[in-house]
Amino acid sequence: MTAGQVPAPGPAPTRSWTASLRTRITGVLPPGQALPDRQPAYVASWIYVFGVLSLAALVVVIGTGLVLSMGGVAWWHDSSLGHFVNSLHLWSVEIFFAAMVIHLWGKFWMAAWRGKRGLTWVTGVVAFVTSIGTAFTGYLSQSNFDSQWIGSEGKDGINSLGAGAWFNVLNPGQMLMWHIVLLPLAVGFIVVVHVVLVRRHGVVPPLDAAEPGAPVSRTEAD
Amino acid sequence: MAVHDSAALAAGHYIDWGVISISVTNAAIIGLMVVVFVLALLLPFPRPREERQQVEEEQR
Numbered sequence: 269m270t271a272g273q274v275p276a277p278g279p280a281p282t283r284s285w286t287a288s289l290r291t292r293i294t295g296v297l298p299p300g301q302a303l304p305d306r307q308p309a310y311v312a313s314w315i316y317v318f319g320v321l322s323l324a325a326l327v328v329v330i331g332t333g334l335v336l337s338m339g340g341v342a343w344w345h346d347s348s349l350g351h352f353v354n355s356l357h358l359w360s361v362e363i364f365f366a367a368m369v370i371h372l373w374g375k376f377w378m379a380a381w382r383g384k385r386g387l388t389w390v391t392g393v394v395a396f397v398t399s400i401g402t403a404f405t406g407y408l409s410q411s412n413f414d415s416q417w418i419g420s421e422g423k424d425g426i427n428s429l430g431a432g433a434w435f436n437v438l439n440p441g442q443m444l445m446w447h448i449v450l451l452p453l454a455v456g457f458i459v460v461v462h463v464v465l466v467r468r469h470g471v472v473p474p475l476d477a478a479e480p481g482a483p484v485s486r487t488e489a490d
Numbered sequence: 491m492a493v494h495d496s497a498a499l500a501a502g503h504y505i506d507w508g509v510i511s512i513s514v515t516n517a518a519i520i521g522l523m524v525v526v527f528v529l530a531l532l533l534p535f536p537r538p539r540e541e542r543q544q545v546e547e548e549q550r
Contacts, residue, residue, distance in 0.1 A: 312537065313535050314530035314531075314533055315527075315531055317530070366519070366526075370523055
């Protein structure tokens with residue numbers, strides 16, 4: 269190569285872990301698919317709103333949970349501000365679950381596992397089940413008579429599963445740690461995987477609509 | 491006994507139907523969710539402004 273010549277663009281060295289990770293990430297979710305600015309026409313329906321409504325409620329749940337964790341366990345009993353944040357936490361959880369269940373109904377009747385979306389469906393189910401566990405440990409962390417009642421009623425159920433030695437619902441400290449550390453991490457991780465899969469495969473079309481990019485059948489073409 | 495009665499009253503009202511027992515509050519919330527689900531299927535979704543303008547121009 270003589271002076272002034274621009275080197276020909278060749279394949280980048282793939283030995284480095286950053287290059288291979290980048291290739292892998294862009295392979296899973298190409299940049300245009302991560303944050304699209306246009307959606308197919310059938311997405312203009314209220315039934316497609318409940319997934320993102322669940323996400324919005326989850327953001328409020330996590331935000332208010334972070335504030336509550338700074339105030340400590342007694343804060344929501346002896347402070348009006350703490351009580352207010354606790355109420356925001358509770359009601360955002362209520363909206364989160366209501367939106368998630370309506371999202372589930374919508375996706376079930378759309379058979380949303382079609383078009384290689386089986387893993388998207390499964391991660392949604394796992395997110396739902398993990399959220400129930402997180403909510404359960406939240407009820408056990410209220411530090412009132414209600415949480416004592418739920419703990420004493422729930423212990424037999426957990427013991428019958430053989431998990432009582434590791435998941436003791438009568439231990440408020442252990443339940444609080446599950447509620448504010450372990451289960452939120454699990455919910456956050458599975459929700460991120462779910463959203464990445466939705467972006468990768470696109471939102472599911474209604475049963476009578478064609479998949480975007482699918483070849484037009486002969487009868488439709490005629 | 492009186493404590494039991496007051497605790498039972500504080501627990502709210504329940505609908506009992508065979509093996510199914512559900513509080514009126516929970517039944518009302520589920521009913522409301524079904525209403526929201528049906529409305530989400532039936533109500534028209536607002537179109538973006540550009541799209542509305544385009545439709546209006548086409549109609550002229």
